[in-house]
Amino acid sequence: MTHHVPRDLLYNFEYDRRLKACFIGAGGHAYRNVYPTFRYAPVDLVALCDLDENRAKGVARVFGAERTYTDHNEMLVTEKPDVVFIVTSYTPDGHVQATALAGDAVRAGAHVWMEKPTAASVAEIEELQALSRETGKQIMTGLKKTFFPAIEKLRDIIDGPSFGALTSISVRYPQNLPAPQDRGNLNKMRSFLDHIYHPGAILGFLAGEIERASYEWEPRTGSSITTFRFKSGAIGQMHLTAGQARGAPLERVEVVGEGSHAIVENGNRLIHYRPSKLPTYGRSSSYILPEDTAPLLYEPEFSLGQLYNNNMFTLGYVPEVLHFCETVLADKSLTKGTLEAAHQIMKLFEFYRTTEQGVTASF
The missing domain is CATH 3.30.360.10 (Dihydrodipicolinate Reductase; domain 2)
Incomplete structure (x- = not known):
């Protein structure tokens, strides 16, 4: 299998099919490195969620999301997205917020791309693996390296x-x-x-x-x-x-x-x-x-x-988001960033x- 295949990319508006997407998280890392990848991916960002309403609205204005929420479950029920992107932080006891959020998203019928770390234990990864098999929805971790x-x-x-x-x-x-x-x-x-x-x-x-x-x-x-x-x-x-x-x-x-x-x-x-x-x-x-x-x-x-001398490409952000989106659109299985790798x-x-x-x- 050849992994490095240079190719000419499409811009977001040039795709014939795009995935209805929601985003959980509007922090600095997401703003700098993940939201901007959508310029080159088949993504229709319809809504985003953050506990800070003002921050959510500010990020939505920049990246074209139509609606904002402070409750992710409300967003999932209302929007019914194809895919959900998650870039969040940690719970007060040191666990990974995105672990439970990914579970909520796949139960709601969406495939998930989540930033690393996927979880804080092997047992939590195994729970996500079981949930992915049960729902038929894929969960990808952003292993950018x-x-x-x-x-x-x-x-x-x-x-x-x-x-x-x-x-x-x-x-x-x-x-x-x-x-x-x-x-x-x-x-x-x-x-x-x-x-x-x-x-x-x-x-x-x-x-x-x-x-x-x-x-x-x-x-x-x-x-x-x-x-x-x-x-x-x-x-x-x-x-x-x-x-x-x-x-x-x-x-x-x-x-x-x-x-x-x-x-x-x-x-x-x-x-x-x-x-x-x-x-x-x-x-x-x-x-x-x-x-x-x-x-x-x-x-x-x-x-x-x-494009290739932009850090979104040299650091793997656009390629990993493209792999996720193209895999979902083709109804295939992920080959990188898998729960098995996590x-x-x-x-x-x-x-x-x-x-x-x-x-x-x-x-």
Whole structure:
């Protein structure tokens, strides 16, 4: 399967069919990064809901929603949408508001796109899975990292004929893990829950299911290093670099095959080191490799007013919303951002909550 398929997009008003959509949430993240994706998706935004009525009306004016609500159940009953988008926050006890909201939406007959995190426990994910099967409605989580063009291309490189099997993977991401005594408290684990979905999604997308894992934790900054054995046989590590400089690029991903490897820096700079012969040792006068085996560099330009150098595309927001909408319109099953993918990430989250450092846990 080819994951990265460049294509020319339609604008919202050019679609022959659009999905009747409602939106729950009118906060800053939704305003900046999710509502604007509808300019390129088959979405007819008819209503939105937020507990703050003035904020709801302000966002509705900007993005063309016809009506606003402060009660999401009233909106679902009145509007009867095809799809519901949910971008909300946390409950006072640290649970994810969107989990229950997604349940209400599918019971009302709508498919759901929800921002991560999907839930705060494996059990809650399993409840959503059962509800999705019962209602026949799909629930997608916004795992944007798996829609980065550079990460999608990594997946294609891994699947390519010259890469060989994936043998190891390394993911770096700046996130602290709270002290052991705080990990039972969801509010103290909020940042970790919010962000483990990013490197966790990349690991699952590129390397598949985890077989076992062990980690070491550093108390000054909360950094950690985790080692993995994947069911595919590959090994890997995740370095959560809580102490890194805040002005630096956030992340790095490296995948290694058999005589080939590839690296994504800063989410958008990809180098593919293709299989090649080492120049004659002790005699070669140049490091320049033949063109058919030389490394390939992919990097966007940021001069033209193109879609691809807009962060809604480089950060995967438009591609993930398009995948959801096009899947619903075609009456097919989601292939990314699935509850199964969220289930594995939640198992990883619970691993850190319940396992002591230095102990190997099976998944």
